[in-house]
Amino acid sequence: MIGSAWIRLRRGLGRLVSGQSLQWRLALLTGASVAASVLIVGGAGFLITRWSLLDQLDRDLTRTAQSSASVLASDLDNLDSLTPDLLGSSGSLISLVSATGIAEAPAGQSVTLPTSTEEVAIARLQSDTVERTVAASNGVEYRAVTVPMSVANERGVMYYAVTYARPIETLQNTLSSLWGVTAISGSLGILATTATALWAARAVLAPVKRLSTAVKNVTQTDQLNPIRIYGRDDLGELTQSFNTMLRSLQQSREQQRQLIADAGHELRTPLTSMRTNIELLVADERSGMLPPGARSAILSDVAAQLGEFTALVGDLVALTRDDHLQRPHELVDLSDIVMASVARAQRRGPGIAFDVDTDRSQVMGDASTLERAITNLLDNAVKFSPTGGVVKVRLHHGVVTVIDSGPGIAEEDLPHIFDRFFRSDRARNTPGTGLGLSIVQHTVEAHGGTIKASNHPHGGAQFVMRLPLAEVPAEDEPALFNSME
CATH class of the missing domain: 3.30.565.10 (Histidine kinase-like ATPase, C-terminal domain)
Incomplete structure (x- = not known):
């Protein structure tokens, strides 16, 4: 199914391209090549920028999460004092998850983060960190980093995981703007390149068009007029070669006309003489007007004229x-x-x-x-x-x-x-x-x-x-x- 659809698409594109003039084909192919390049370069640039911004954000979140974990490790009651202003970012969220899966948040934090098995695993194993994008209880997307933390007290060592998150709306807006600028600049570049390619193709193919027009003119009017040569490039050499062909064709035509005219003139003489002698023989057959011996002389003359005529035709054939x-x-x-x-x-x-x-x-x-x-x-x-x-x-x-x-x-x-x-x-x-x-x-x-x-x-x-x-x-x-x- 996919193969037949691809074949139909390819045939459709082939008919679309083959139905256009050569300059439009060059312009479309150039535009398609630039579009593919813009798509590859723009897409790669967007992905690299997105990865770089996320990596920078994750490093900042990790440092803040580790600082928060150090504060909480000294006293878990400090959780309520970890406000967004203290953490250095308004709208940020923090949560504490125990190894048993119980999640806690500061008393003044109305928005909570969802608890996942990854956080419980970090609390239990006390290793690794996890970066992820989550949706909080208010429906806003946050970028969250979870780090391990342990607290020692009279009952022993308690294991936790601290999750710190910030909203990524600003990051998303930046990426959206970047994508919009890339799309607009890429589209303008494609249009400008296609237009330039069309203009260049029209300028470059102008001698070819003149050659085509000249060929049509020769075919329709039978006039072998030379074409003006513009420049000394390959197309100029092609035009010069075409003019040389026209001059050779004109010379050949003149030689052919001259040969026909000369041959007609030279053939007329033996034919006229032969016709006269044959008419005399026909008249003598009816009336017997020729004196004795004249008939043999006329027949000899006809034979000589026939030999001359045969030699002339043979030479003409050999010459042409x-x-x-x-x-x-x-x-x-x-x-x-x-x-x-x-x-x-x-x-x-x-x-x-x-x-x-x-x-x-x-x-x-x-x-x-x-x-x-x-x-x-x-x-x-x-x-x-x-x-x-x-x-x-x-x-x-x-x-x-x-x-x-x-x-x-x-x-x-x-x-x-x-x-x-x-x-x-x-x-x-x-x-x-x-x-x-x-x-x-x-x-x-x-x-x-x-x-x-x-x-x-x-x-x-x-x-x-x-x-x-x-x-x-x-x-x-x-x-x-x-x-x-």
């Missing part, structure tokens, strides 16, 4: 997909990849000679995408090299250099050579999609490397692709590409 980022990179020998790429390029350029020099450079990467990137570099070199030309390929310490025998790259085209769909004036009449070098740059950067295009001093275009080595040689690296001079 990030499967190589999702696949785990493995330790690969870059020289094997370079040699495989050279073999493919030789089949595509039978009239071109390849001068290859490689070392055993090992890198962490995806072999298939790296081979495609190097093959694109070699295909580009073959495309611009004349028949009988030489393409130099060097691999040294993770740096792949490709130099062709072509006319080189115009200086004004160098900043745009890796842009998507960029075609220089020299490449207008050459086959290609304008995406090969973009794919190379995308692959190299995904592997943590860099690529740079320039013109070689002895002629031809030069591409330098750098990839981080998986193992750095201990010896100093010698000068690169001395054999290429």
Whole structure:
């Protein structure tokens, strides 16, 4: 029964807390923590104070009771002379209990104390003292102390117990005042702390609220507006990271729009040409208007356009997909990849000679995408090299250099050579999609490397692709590409 009630209480508190905002939760938890601390500290302080006051009162009562016992031990008739004024406290009571349980009080004392077995035991045993709180015959509570006493006379030794008591109304009033002050000050402290915690939580969580508002704004309006940064604390860093994410998202969106626009433009040309040729073939099927041999030429043109269209779609897919980022990179020998790429390029350029020099450079990467990137570099070199030309390929310490025998790259085209769909004036009449070098740059950067295009001093275009080595040689690296001079 108690367990089920506790479970219901806990669930109710959980729903109450979870239904509030984060700042209210922080304020309530802070207030609850302060309330528990006030309760523990206040309760402990009250109990310690009560014990200290009672202990002081008991010591005073014991001293007075022992003094009274000394007076009565000399003569029991002195009992009537033990008035409250003589004992030093108005309203105090005194009683004398014999070992047989007979209680006596001063003649002028109208209020009597109840007799207990403890007093009789002290009278008989003549040892120990007892402190207790009792209610007198008038209904007022008293704090009483009982001490042993013995009287010697001609009949022998008589044993008694002397009880001295004072009203504790003053003590109770003091404790009540202390409890009231503790409760009021504690309540004010709890309220003040909760209010301060609420204010602090609201101030601290203001950047989080701004982030939440910004996220809602992005979701509802599709506007990627950055958030103002307040301070350099953790929340400021979080805001800065969020702004960086917004800028990256904006850049990615712009790149996506540009890619779609460029792809639409580039796809329109082969599609239009293919449509025109197909319409001619359909019209010829109906009327036979084409001269002999024209139909075969148109079909060859359609096949070429279809191949160009397929290559363009393949390059677009290769440029936009990030499967190589999702696949785990493995330790690969870059020289094997370079040699495989050279073999493919030789089949595509039978009239071109390849001068290859490689070392055993090992890198962490995806072999298939790296081979495609190097093959694109070699295909580009073959495309611009004349028949009988030489393409130099060097691999040294993770740096792949490709130099062709072509006319080189115009200086004004160098900043745009890796842009998507960029075609220089020299490449207008050459086959290609304008995406090969973009794919190379995308692959190299995904592997943590860099690529740079320039013109070689002895002629031809030069591409330098750098990839981080998986193992750095201990010896100093010698000068690169001395054999290429």
